Amino acid sequence: MSAADQLTSADLLRVATAGSVDDGKSTLIGRLLYDTKSVLADQLEQVEQASVRRHGEGVVDLSLLTDGLRAEREQGITIDVAYRYFTTGARSFILADTPGHVQYTRNMVTGASTADLAIVLVDARNGVVEQTRRHTFIASLLGLRHVTFAVNKMDLVDWDEDRFRAIEAETTEMSRRLGIPDIHVIPISALQGTNVVEHGDSPDWYRADADHPTLLEHLETVQIAADRNLTDVRFPVQWVIRPGDADSQELHDYRGYAGQVSGGILRPGSAVRVLPSGKESTIARIETLTGDLDEAAPPLSVTVHLADDLDVSRGDVLVGLDDEHEAQVLRELEADVCWMSETPLRPGARLLVKHLTTTTQARVEALLDRVDLHTLEREAGPVDAFGLNDIGRVRLRVKRPLVADPYEQDRATGAFILIDEGTNDTVAGGMIR
Structure with a gap:
């Protein structure tokens, strides 16, 4: 299988939805699932029964397909990140329904951190509001290259084109x-389902053609293959495979390094x-359960064999000698973090950092600045503490060096999480700058 075939076969689009409370995120996802016939009969029956209890006869509340927690259904708001999966003839999708309430900003960060594209909903009646700006900023901070603004509830403004064009201009400029x-x-x-899967009663000014796609048509055709880093080899070693005591000499000498290709294209002979040791070798084989490969591209999981018997362990990273960008080996780094704990983060804190396949201890040297999520401007530091949902830049010193790239260059190797060593709770997501 060629690298091109691997990219095609892995044509999966990860989508995160965001927006203010009551903008219709859960209803939109429910509509996508319903109109693409991705809802099982028993699921639909449960939703219909719940809809009768909430709204009475004659209304099917599609938001109930995603608002799965009891507290969510009682309050009518999304709290947790709900993931839903569906497939069309053109592409497979993972949809993350993330909360719109400012209290759950950390949940929105979690849902969007692995997304390829963000759908930011805008209520046509209210236009761009503070949460629209906040979620768009977070999408940009997380390195999402594709953002689609779905101007919802257009039926409630009689499909007013001037209203839509004003929102279009403001979101585009932002x-x-x-x-x-x-x-x-x-x-x-x-x-109503208009312009979601089918055009339906779409107005004349949004015609059914290539320049005016439905939301699903756009999701099916957006190109994300170029977002992957195919120029710089990055192969984090997750596991060293040694059969141990073996009868045959072939198995006795077996040494493979298992992991997922994060960047570049691996080929035998390359x-x-x-890193971080700096020792060099060449790739002898690329092995999978179904046989050897001539090349491997992200996000394929493979076992790599090297021509030389080197000391390679979990957490090491194989990089190419001819990479366009040289990987950095960092003991001290600066990163933007979203703090997700109710316990404030202060300088001097000791945490665990999990980056690729490495987990090591880290010390917070300084809180350099904080983002004002109302103005989207950075408040000059140093800062005394980060509270729940705060976003800002920190300086960390790590016990074991990390092999990394700037997040803007490679999202896979530029991201990490911080873990409270005492509780094992994930307390922050970070992006190396």
Whole structure:
């Protein structure tokens, strides 16, 4: 299988939805699932029964397909991140329904951290509000290259084109300032289903053609293959495979390094360097359960064999000698973090950092600045403490060196999480700058 075939076969789009409370995120996802016939009969029956209890006869509340927690159904708001999966003839999707309430900003960060594309809902009646700006900023901070603004509830403003164009202009300008390269703005009615999967009763000014796709048509055709780093080899070693005592000499000498390709294209014969040690070798074989490969691309999981018997262990990273960008070996680093704990983060704190396949101790040297999520400006530091949902830049010193790239260059090797060593709770997500 070629690298191109691997990228095609892995044509999965991870989508995060965001927006303010009551903008219709859960209803939109429910509509996508319902109209693509991705809802099982027993699920639909449960939703219909719950809809009768909440609204009476004659209304199917599609938001109940995603608001799965009892507290969510009682309050009518999304609290947790709900993941839903569906497939069309063109592509497979993982949809993350993230909370809109400011209290759950950390949950939105969690849902969007692995996404390829963000759908930010805008209520046509209210236009761009503070949460729209906040979620767009977080999308840009997380390195999402594709953001689609779904201007929902257009039926409640009689499909007013002037209203849509004003929102389109404001969201486009905001995204341009934040450096998001791929922006689309689509008018929809999630409740009625217009422009979600089918055009339905879409107005004349949003015609059914290639320049005016439905939301699903856009999701099926957005190009994400170029977002992956195919120029710099990055292979974090997750496991060293040794059969141990074996009868045959072949098995006795077996040594393979298992992991997932994070960047570049691996090929037998390619020269590689093992970091952080700096030792060099060449790739002898690329092995999978179904046989050897001539090349491997992200996000394929493989076992790599080297031509030389080197000291390689979990947490080491194989990089290419001819990479366009050289990987950094860091003992001290600066990163933007989203703090997710109710216990404040202060300078001097000791935490665990999990980066790729490495987990090591880290000390917070300084809190350098904090983002004002109302103005989207950075408050100059140093800062005394980060509270729940705060986003800002920190300086960390780590016990074991990390092999990393700037997050802007490679999301896979530039991201990490911070863990409370005492409780084992994930307390922050970070992006190396």
